[in-house]
Amino acid sequence: MMEEHRQCFAIFFFIYLVFCTSQFATSQRLVNFISGVPTLWINRPSIGGKFSRDILNYTPILLEGNASLRFLYGFSCTFDHTECFLGISLVLYNSTGETIYIEGGQLIWSANRNHPVQVNATLQLGRDGNLVLADSDGTLVWSTNTTGKSVSGLNLTETGNLVLFDTTNRTVWQSFDHPTDCLLPGQNLVSGQKLTASVSAYNSSQGLFSLTVLNGSLAAYIDSDPPQYYYASDNPDSLYWSFDGHTLTALQYPPTSTAQFIKLGHDGHLRVYHFGDLNWEEVDYILSGDDCRYPMVCGRYSICANGGQCTCPVEVNFFKPFSERNPGLGCTELMSISCDSSQYHSFVELKNTEYFSFRFNYELNSSVFWLEGQKIEDCQRACLSNCSCKAAVYDPYRNMRGSCLLLNEVFSLIDGGLGTVFLKVQNSPNAPVIFPRQKTPFKVIIGCTLIGILLILSVCSALSKKRSEKRKAGDFLDLEPILPGILTRFSYNELKIITQDFNRKLGKGGFGSVYEGTLSNGTKIAVKHLNGVGQVKESFLTEVKTVGGIHHINLVKLIGYCAEKSHRLLIYEYMVNGSLDRWITQENGLTWHKRQMVISDIAKGLAYLHEDCSHKIIHLDIKPQNILLDQNFRAKISDFGLSKLIEKDKSKVVTRMRGTPGYIAPEWLSSVITEKVDVYAFGIVLLEILCGRKNLDWSQTDEEDVHLLTVFTRKAEQEQLTDMVDRNEDMQLHREAVTEMMSLAAWCLQGDFSKRPSMSMVVKALEGLVTVETNLDYNFRNVPKIGAGNQPREATISSKLPSVLSGPR
The missing domain is CATH 2.90.10.10 (Bulb-type lectin domain)
Structure with missing residues (x-):
């Protein structure tokens, strides 16, 4: 039965x-x-x-x-x-x-x-x-x-x-x-939870605006670092919710309503929607305040006036509209602020200008940098001495003592009011640095000085323009041999159309931002917009020359470029799954099989650069952010702006230090480097993939666990490497194989670069054709004196079948 x-x-x-x-x-x-x-x-x-x-x-x-x-x-x-x-x-x-x-x-x-x-x-x-x-x-x-x-x-x-x-x-x-961007009647929002708006009406990914309960108030902010608040109230009045200082509860109003919800929109507005006869209708607009007090109403660095009109600061030498046709997209700096040239920093002073977050950040005791009871000169000086500071907002009447707010990011400004905004700008080394509020009573001296400056500027400008034209001509003559039939040259206007005015940002790097675009044939592309001069120009030329002439399945394909006036842009194939760094720390990240595939792909890409090109190419900036993944999670190396080309017969090169802290090999201290610096960085990335954490993780409660290599050394000495395996369920099932692969990471991380394997040797180790060195030093900063390094041992060819180290072929 x-x-x-x-x-x-x-x-x-x-x-x-x-x-x-x-x-x-x-x-x-x-x-x-x-x-x-x-x-x-x-x-x-x-x-x-x-x-x-x-x-x-x-x-x-x-x-x-x-x-x-x-x-x-x-x-x-x-x-x-x-x-x-x-x-x-x-x-x-x-x-x-x-x-x-x-x-x-x-x-x-x-x-x-x-x-x-x-x-x-x-x-x-x-x-x-x-x-x-x-x-x-x-x-x-x-x-x-x-x-x-x-x-x-x-x-x-x-x-x-x-x-x-x-x-x-x-x-x-x-x-x-676990709310996203909506609250339904009966749903609560408590401290620790938040609503996060979408990027746009057609992109549901998390955007910039959030709403939360903080310090007894309902607070809305733009998710910068640190957050900047544009609304805060300890008694927000609405028929559509109740709030007791700790919990916001969405209410059904009227009680007979058919269907209703509250939504934080991509523009930062909080609205109530009700289903009418045939459609969803907006029935209330909850967050009070002038439209000009919303962070992105006019975009970055733009000034919002009555009626929502958007204009750039009048100093045309420093700012320009992002789009002439659409002033609401904001303004862009003509020259990015460089921490290496702080002596050329000055301010553009905007009198009678307010900033949306001034009052709210003060009331919420947020982590934005405040100075109270200070003079206006102290406010300027504090911003100039902090490279992260992009602007200083001063209000002489706040709390009757005067207050200063330092901003790491600048969003929309508000015309009118009693405050003053100082926008930090980067001057050209050829131009005089003039700080605001410098006064002299001698009018005749001022007049003569200005005339002299104008004459000097005119001469310098003419000479600079002449040199610039020669330089540009020389630059692009250098590019000519590799461009015809290989790379497409785009105009800046074409790229603005292709990227919808650079509206969909994919990410931000050291030299600029990357945007998504779509060609006329429907092909998606990634457009890297480089900001600044000098090193950025060098990075642009290096990348075009390096990637433009080589092709490999594990290198991101460069499709074209734009070099028009001050604009420098690079156009790449679009990689659906983004960069590797977003997957390493994800709670339910890549499977062991996919991680093996990614590791193998990176190794093969580097081996090609080091050994199979006409010139040896040292990448010099291998890190998870520069490893991109396609729709099948095949890895490709990107960002060759810091790479170095050397002749095949040269084994070493002397160059200034380049790369990202945490991935820089110890021999950089001598400025004499080989391709083994890439092997070292690969070892760091390999360890991050296996452990599912960043190399430098400041969220660790124990200071000794912040540096991954410190933990690796300690666990190796204690013979507890299995403790380091990513807690991902699939990785735990294969922890023995993962632990064994950590020995390959250790081999790549040897302090003596001569004891590290070549990348082709790493590929063979992954395929099970050679065994990993066993006599390893886990003190990865133990650097021998120049010339005292041991010669690398001959690889032992294995007659066995590929081991657990084998990756996909």
């Missing part, structure tokens, strides 16, 4: 899984809770819906509500299925016979807003109680982290809350505790 029951249950469970992953035909097939684990759902979009101009396709999992407007939990995909999000949507749900219609989709919560998945992605509620989202290739994207918490089922409540519950129906995990 029991056996018959088991068979019946198995048949029932199989049918249940089939309906969960098949095309939903009738409303009866959608249930509001799932009980019993394990359970699996596959993203196979089958129900189409149209709302406004957005066409979405759904894979429903749970549905709650009896009216036509319902909460739907499941996958929602763009019309071409290129991006899919697991989340909760408010939708119009209608069924006619065997046909289901879903319209009006508003995504109010998403598990993977920063990491869209593809068709055939899976959601699994496992026996261990963990709800896990994996992409179609098996990459772990998100989980509830509820392993071992006796989860017995999944439920979508009538208020739109996704709940994991245990055998006693106690809530183990709920989506209400």
Whole structure:
């Protein structure tokens, strides 16, 4: 009898899984809770819906509500299925016979807003109680982290809350505790939680604006470093919420409202939406204040006047509009501030100008740098002495003593008021550095001095222009041999169109920012906009010459460039999965198999640079930020701005120190380096990949654990290297193989560069063709005197099959 029951249950469970992953035909097939684990759902979009101009396709999992407007939990995909999000949507749900219609989709919560998945992605509620989202290739994207918490089922409540519950129906995990950019009636926002707006109306990734509860106030801020607040109130008045200083609770108003939610928009505004007759309508605009008091209303460095008009500071020598046609995009500096040339820093003084965050940052006791009871000269001096400071805001009447606010980032400025804003600017070495507020009573002397300065500037400008033209001509003559038929030269206007006025930033590096763009044929590209002069120009020429003439599967492909007036831009192939650094510390990061593949790809790319090019190319800046991953997580080396080309027959080169702290080999102290500096940096990156943490991690509570190499040395001495393996579940399953690969990292990190393997030797070690050196020194800063290094040993060729070190071929 029991056996018959088991068979019946198995048949029932199989049918249940089939309906969960098949095309939903009738409303009866959608249930509001799932009980019993394990359970699996596959993203196979089958129900189409149209709302406004957005066409979405759904894979429903749970549905709650009896009216036509319902909460739907499941996958929602763009019309071409290129991006899919697991989340909760408010939708119009209608069924006619065997046909289901879903319209009006508003995504109010998403598990993977920063990491869209593809068709055939899976959601699994496992026996261990963990709800896990994996992409179609098996990459772990998100989980509830509820392993071992006796989860017995999944439920979508009538208020739109996704709940994991245990055998006693106690809530183990709920989506209400992890808001994205929306609050539903009945949902709380407490200290430690925040709403984070999307990048734009068409990009759901996390943007700049956030709302949180801080120090007894409801506070909205732009996520700079440190945050800058543009709204704060300990008694925010609204019919749509209640606030007691600790908890903000969203309310249903009026109580008869059909459906409603509060949303923090990509522009920083907090709005209430209500479903009307046929559409979502904005019914309230919650955060009070003039539009000019929103951080990005006019973009960076731009001045907002009454009526929302945006203008750049009048000093044309230092700022220009980002877009002549769209002044709301802000202003850009003509010359970036360089910490190496602080003697040429000065200020542009903007009188009767306010800054949105002045009052709120003071009231919230935020970590922004304040000076109180100071004179205006002290405020200027404090900003000039701090290279991170980009502007100083001074209010002589704040608290009757005068207050100074130092800014690391400058957003929209406000015309009018009693304050003064000093914008730090970089002067040309050929121009005189004039600091503000320098006065002299001798008018005749001033006049003569100005005339003299103008004459000197005119002569210097003419000479400089002549030299510049010669230099540019020479630069591009040098490039001519490698450009024809290989690289495309773009105009700056073309790139503005391709990148939509540089609207979608992918990242920021030492010499500028990288933006996403799309060519006319639909091909996505990455555009690196270099800022500044001098070293940036050198970096541009180096990169074009280096990458323009070489091609390898593990090097990012350079498509073209732009060299127009002061603009220097490089155009690369687009890498969907971004840089490696964002995956190293991710809680559910890359699998062991993918990490092996990434390690092997980096090694092969470096081996090609060192040994297979016509010139030996030393990269000099190998780090996770410069390793990019394509759609299949194949790794490619990028950013050759610091690289050095040397003749094949030369083994060493003397050069100034280059690279990123934490990845610089110890022999740099002598300025005599070889390609082994790249091997050392590779060893650091390899260790970061295996341990799932950064080389320098300042979040560590124990100071001895901040430096990864310090921990590595200690654990090696204690024979406890398994403790360093990334806590990722898949990595723990392979910890013995991971620990064995740490010996390869140690080999690459030897203080004596002559004892490090070549990158081709590393590739052979990964393929199991050579054994790793065993007589290793774990004091990685133990540098022998020049000329005293031992010769590298001959590699031992292995007759065995490839070991666990083997990566994909």
